[in-house]
Amino acid sequence: MTPEQLQYGVNKMQWYCEKFGGESRVMPMISRLSSVFESIGLPTYSLEGNTGPTLDGHRLAHFMKEEYSQSHQDVFMDTIMIDYFCNSKAPCDETALLAACEKSFEANTSANAEEQKANLARAEEVLRDKSKYRDEVLAQVRDVQGRISGVPHFIIRNEDTKKKVEFSGAQPVETFLDAFEELGGEGLELQ
Structure with missing residues (x-):
């Protein structure tokens, strides 16, 4: 550039x-x-x-x-x-x-x-x-x-269990709610 x-x-x-x-x-x-x-x-x-x-x-x-x-x-x-x-x-x-x-x-x-x-x-x-x-x-x-191809890209991590969910792009609210439910709700960090 x-x-x-x-x-x-x-x-x-x-x-x-x-x-x-x-x-x-x-x-x-x-x-x-x-x-x-x-x-x-x-x-x-x-x-x-x-x-x-x-x-x-x-x-x-x-x-x-x-x-x-x-x-x-x-x-x-x-x-x-x-x-x-x-x-x-x-x-x-x-x-x-x-x-x-x-x-x-x-x-x-x-x-x-x-x-x-x-x-x-x-x-x-x-x-x-x-x-x-x-x-x-x-x-x-x-x-x-190598993992991220677009923005926004979300990484939701449960620091207690070390599990995480990732997704990119505009998403409906349900995608976030499903991720929070999957990860257990406690100790979550959105990056």
Whole structure:
């Protein structure tokens, strides 16, 4: 990728057509995902905008969980997923990534304005320092490489029994409920 593509990404529709074998294969996918998004109350699914590198987003997600909480990471991930799939924002858009951090801080803390500003400054430091959390994220990638072919990809693990269930893509609520039931309900961790 060129430096410009690394910063702004590449046209999402064009990239999906190249990846999945043309517009005739992508259009039914758009229709199906639009229906799924609508059925669960999400904004309209869109292939407008750009796609691009996700390493910075993964580094920030790791930062949110490590330095704050799982809930911080959840709000951050929900925000960047909606931004990408519905709001035409590239996963390498630094403004969108920092806005997702800010939304997470607002949703998860009762910190005053100065503390919120300090939290956001910490996130900006992580974004600027490309080495921060890089090794940890790349280790996670190596751990799942070859098993995951699409996003979102869910790994639900029961830490007590060490059993896990994995699945990819938009799924109905029943898929999650079945996985929780299969794993026993206690000691579960969603990754």
